[in-house]
Amino acid sequence: MKVRLKVWRQKNSGSAGSFHIYETPDLNPNMSFLEMLDVINEQLAERGQEPIAFDHDCREGICGTCSLVIDGKPHGPHPGVATCQTYMRSFKDGDEIVVEPFRAKAFPLIKDLVVSRKAFDTILQAGGFITVRAGSPPDANAILVAKADSDLAMDAAQCIGCGACVAACRNASAMLFVSAKVSHLGLLPQGQPERYTRVQNMVEAMDAAGFGNCSVTGACEAVCPKSISIDFIARMNRDYAVALLKGDSKKPAGGGAG
Amino acid sequence: MATLKSNIPSGQLAQKWTKHRFESKLVNPANKRKYKVIVVGAGLAGASASATLADLGYQVDNFVFHDSPRRAHSIAAQGGINAAKNYQNDGDSVHRLFYDTIKGGDFRAREANVHRLAEVSVQIIDQCVAQGVPFAREYGGLLDNRSFGGAQVSRTFYARGQTGQQLLLGACSALSRQVGLGGVKSHTHAEMLDLVVVDGHAKGMIVRNLQTGEITRHGADAVVLATGGYGNVFNLSTYARGSNATAIWRAYRRGACLANPCYTQIHPTCIPVSGDYQSKLTLMSESLRNDGRIWVSKKQADRRLPHEIPEEERDYYLERMYRAFGNLAPRDIASRAAKQVCDEGRGVGETGLGVYLDFSESIRRLGEDKVRERYGNLFAIYHEITDEDAYKTPMRIYPAVHYTMGGLWVDYNLMSNIPGLFVLGEANFSDHGANRLGASALMQGLADGYFVLPATLSNYLATQKPENRVTIEHAAFREADSIVRQSLQRMLETKGKRTPASFHKELGKILWDHCGMARNKAGLEKAIQKTAALREEYSKNINVMGDGGEWNQALEQAGRVADFIELGELMCRDALHREESCGGHFREEFQYTASDPETQQGLVNPGDVRRDDERFAYVAAWEYAGKGRAPTLNKEPLAYEEVHMTTRSYK
Numbered sequence: 001m002k003v004r005l006k007v008w009r010q011k012n013s014g015s016a017g018s019f020h021i022y023e024t025p026d027l028n029p030n031m032s033f034l035e036m037l038d039v040i041n042e043q044l045a046e047r048g049q050e051p052i053a054f055d056h057d058c059r060e061g062i063c064g065t066c067s068l069v070i071d072g073k074p075h076g077p078h079p080g081v082a083t084c085q086t087y088m089r090s091f092k093d094g095d096e097i098v099v100e101p102f103r104a105k106a107f108p109l110i111k112d113l114v115v116s117r118k119a120f121d122t123i124l125q126a127g128g129f130i131t132v133r134a135g136s137p138p139d140a141n142a143i144l145v146a147k148a149d150s151d152l153a154m155d156a157a158q159c160i161g162c163g164a165c166v167a168a169c170r171n172a173s174a175m176l177f178v179s180a181k182v183s184h185l186g187l188l189p190q191g192q193p194e195r196y197t198r199v200q201n202m203v204e205a206m207d208a209a210g211f212g213n214c215s216v217t218g219a220c221e222a223v224c225p226k227s228i229s230i231d232f233i234a235r236m237n238r239d240y241a242v243a244l245l246k247g248d249s250k251k252p253a254g255g256g257a258g
Numbered sequence: 259m260a261t262l263k264s265n266i267p268s269g270q271l272a273q274k275w276t277k278h279r280f281e282s283k284l285v286n287p288a289n290k291r292k293y294k295v296i297v298v299g300a301g302l303a304g305a306s307a308s309a310t311l312a313d314l315g316y317q318v319d320n321f322v323f324h325d326s327p328r329r330a331h332s333i334a335a336q337g338g339i340n341a342a343k344n345y346q347n348d349g350d351s352v353h354r355l356f357y358d359t360i361k362g363g364d365f366r367a368r369e370a371n372v373h374r375l376a377e378v379s380v381q382i383i384d385q386c387v388a389q390g391v392p393f394a395r396e397y398g399g400l401l402d403n404r405s406f407g408g409a410q411v412s413r414t415f416y417a418r419g420q421t422g423q424q425l426l427l428g429a430c431s432a433l434s435r436q437v438g439l440g441g442v443k444s445h446t447h448a449e450m451l452d453l454v455v456v457d458g459h460a461k462g463m464i465v466r467n468l469q470t471g472e473i474t475r476h477g478a479d480a481v482v483l484a485t486g487g488y489g490n491v492f493n494l495s496t497y498a499r500g501s502n503a504t505a506i507w508r509a510y511r512r513g514a515c516l517a518n519p520c521y522t523q524i525h526p527t528c529i530p531v532s533g534d535y536q537s538k539l540t541l542m543s544e545s546l547r548n549d550g551r552i553w554v555s556k557k558q559a560d561r562r563l564p565h566e567i568p569e570e571e572r573d574y575y576l577e578r579m580y581r582a583f584g585n586l587a588p589r590d591i592a593s594r595a596a597k598q599v600c601d602e603g604r605g606v607g608e609t610g611l612g613v614y615l616d617f618s619e620s621i622r623r624l625g626e627d628k629v630r631e632r633y634g635n636l637f638a639i640y641h642e643i644t645d646e647d648a649y650k651t652p653m654r655i656y657p658a659v660h661y662t663m664g665g666l667w668v669d670y671n672l673m674s675n676i677p678g679l680f681v682l683g684e685a686n687f688s689d690h691g692a693n694r695l696g697a698s699a700l701m702q703g704l705a706d707g708y709f710v711l712p713a714t715l716s717n718y719l720a721t722q723k724p725e726n727r728v729t730i731e732h733a734a735f736r737e738a739d740s741i742v743r744q745s746l747q748r749m750l751e752t753k754g755k756r757t758p759a760s761f762h763k764e765l766g767k768i769l770w771d772h773c774g775m776a777r778n779k780a781g782l783e784k785a786i787q788k789t790a791a792l793r794e795e796y797s798k799n800i801n802v803m804g805d806g807g808e809w810n811q812a813l814e815q816a817g818r819v820a821d822f823i824e825l826g827e828l829m830c831r832d833a834l835h836r837e838e839s840c841g842g843h844f845r846e847e848f849q850y851t852a853s854d855p856e857t858q859q860g861l862v863n864p865g866d867v868r869r870d871d872e873r874f875a876y877v878a879a880w881e882y883a884g885k886g887r888a889p890t891l892n893k894e895p896l897a898y899e900e901v902h903m904t905t906r907s908y909k
Contacts, residue, residue, distance in 0.1 A: 055325070
């Protein structure tokens with residue numbers, strides 16, 4: 001099979017970008033989409049043209065590095081898989097395929113199809129953790145967790161942090177990403193002490209990073225390569241409301257125990 | 259010659275770690291904050307070390323070439339993590355985990371390190387659970403376990419088929435917390451390109467910013483490499499495409515010894531290669547061998563579909579050859595057995611390089627829902643790649659490069675032979691000998707990062723004065739900086755005809771053919787010549803597009819491939835010199851035959867690996883001797899105090 005690619009090329013965030021057309025050589029339908037881009041890039045390099053920059057690493061759908069909006073859909077045509085797990089057999093011989101970067105204000109472009117998703121790290125640094133020092137925890141089985149809670153926490157914890165939810169959202173909202181982390185930790189007994197400060201800090205960091213608000217279109221869930229449910233957004237909204245009602249936790253008074 | 263002092267503490271094996279911690283020098287809390295530590299990598303080892311060192315009060319700088327610390331390839335580990343908790347009451351203990359690991363490594367690991375690993379394993383699970391890692395649980399709320407290869411107990415903790423992801427997100431959450439608190443400064447898209455050695459001590463490094471191409475110098479009181487393994491030297495592997503050996507290789511060129519580079523792990527259960535465009539191979543977790551049975555037809559070139567082959571015409575060869583461990587034989591053994599049946603012409607699939615991994619019996623026994631609950635995501639990955647439904651038809655699998663047991667040489671403190679340079683996780687050589695057991699890589703990464711380095715680092719730092727730290731204007735920094743710039747410039751200016759990817763592919767093929775699952779003298783000698791010729795061609799004919807002052811993936815790849823070519827040659831030299839077979843290192847000249855007493859006593863099968871403890875019970879630590887000169891071989895004898903090196907039997 002052969003396809004025609006319409007790819008967004010942009011030297012850096014400071015310069016203007018445009019679409020370029022590339023014709024592929026004959027492809028094996030069992031090739032992955034990224035392997036197809038590898039083939040194009042080898043061809044470009046042999047012709048003395050600069051290869052297309054795109055992000056990728058594990059190529060098995062777990063690291064969250066790959067991105068791409070393929071024919072208008074983040075991570076391509078299939079629900080529940082990342083771009084790196086998309087195969088050419090999903091397209092037809094002669095198709096024209098449009099390839100663009102994830103576009104969002106909070107994800108500035110680096111080059112061609114590569115954007116910076118650093119804002120996600122900033123949100124995690126604001127509260128995406130349970131405070132625990134190595135050496136201090138109790139025996140693992142001293143903390144009982146109901147299987148249903150643990151399974152639900154795992155459903156949320158699967159998030160690979162790729163940013164497709166943001167790219168799909170008309171408001172470029174990061175609510176699905178943030179709610180997955182908040183729910184994962186908030187569902188577990190270990191996460192209770194910091195539950196409300198966590199949600200407040202993470203939501204504040206999310207807003208500060210320039211992500212939009214959620215208007216519950218569900219586009220994020222539809223493109224999520226791990227099929228993370230928007231129910232977690234509802235869960236986060238509830239925790240956030242409770243956090244606001246509780247108000248700021250008291251700052252400790254000065255002075256020590258001497 | 260390098261001086262290799264293993265610094266193994268004296269005393270009883272089981273007391274060494276406790277004793278060592280007590281005898282180690284400490285740095286008081288007020289002084290800790292004066293020390294700067296560089297950590298390269300944020301996989302399980304790097305992230306856990308960065309977070310823990312910052313918790314202790316050191317100033318930590320963490321560097322990753324990824325866009326975020328959470329992308330490291332530890333994230334792709336599927337099956338689980340071992341720990342000697344004995345929650346199943348099935349006879350497990352620290353000593354049993356220690357012994358299984360030593361035996362699994364074919365008696366080529368350092369005894370004291372392995373015992374420490376087994377001791378620390380129990381604390382890792384406590385730490386991870388406290389962090390919120392959602393391990394699988396039973397209905398009563400307790401933690402669940404599964405079995406892995408090379409063990410007869412169930413000691414593997416898991417989070418569906420995404421254990422590595424969950425452990426890494428746990429370690430990265432600890433790292434994120436410390437970044438937020440200011441304890442760790444996180445540098446992303448930052449690739450280490452040289453180590454800076456001042457008066458024989460590691461005191462910093464040179465880094466290229468992958469977004470801007472800027473070259474910067476970073477000084478510290480100690481440098482920690484947690485940069486993973488070098489399996490991508492084979493080009494096709496289960497590693498992430500970006501995984502590379504540049505950090506350890508550049509450290510090697512600065513004098514750090516590289517130990518046992520020929521010990522590579524070929525994992526038995528991966529999705530077979532389907533075409534020459536392929537960029538990576540995908541693992542199907544070893545955990546599948548808990549419930550899947552491996553077989554091929556008893557007949558050669560049997561073209562029937564799997565369901566057309568009746569039960570009595572199937573050869574469940576692992577169950578037949580290794581009755582005691584069956585489908586849970588260790589990886590090196592399972593891989594070689596798969597190769598053997600395929601070499602006999604009994605392989606399956608288009609290429610004949612594949613065997614069946616069949617779940618039909620488990621589905622009958624447990625029901626499809628239970629199998630889906632245990633392995634659903636793995637069946638889904640298999641379906642995405644092959645377009646086949648493994649609930650209905652057996653998976654086809656074949657061995658693929660997965661892990662490297664070799665790595666930079668370290669002493670008991672995880673310090674290399676360059677004082678101040680520490681090496682953690684897969685990047686070091688210390689714990690797995692010649693073969694790693696499943697679910698032990700995650701254990702080692704976290705053991706090194708959470709517990710071992712934080713206890714041993716102060717031994718070194720206490721001898722250093724932070725106020726005497728040299729500035730980045732020191733001659734050693736200037737020299738390293740200029741070497742890095744020149745080498746980047748050379749790659750950009752060569753303007754040859756071949757891309758970095760084409761060199762990588764060619765190198766991979768040379769190594770897979772001659773230094774893969776089976777090796778022999780003639781093949782290795784040929785591979786050494788071929789890699790040397792490839793290196794020569796590379797220097798004249800590499801073509802890198804674009805320039806150095808911007809995002810340039812071809813330039814990144816070109817540097818990594820150049821290092822892989824040199825490393826590939828060293829691997830072959832090591833494999834050639836080791837005239838024995840052990841674990842994953844199989845030299846065709848050294849195997850058991852039907853007439854050997856061990857075979858006749860029923861301990862091993864003909865064709866199993868045959869060690870030579872008299873000549874090769876040592877760690878081979880190779881030392882760089884300069885460009886164009888053969889490396890120097892240093893030997894650290896493996897002195898076992900408690901365990902006897904015996905014939906490794908899984909029958």
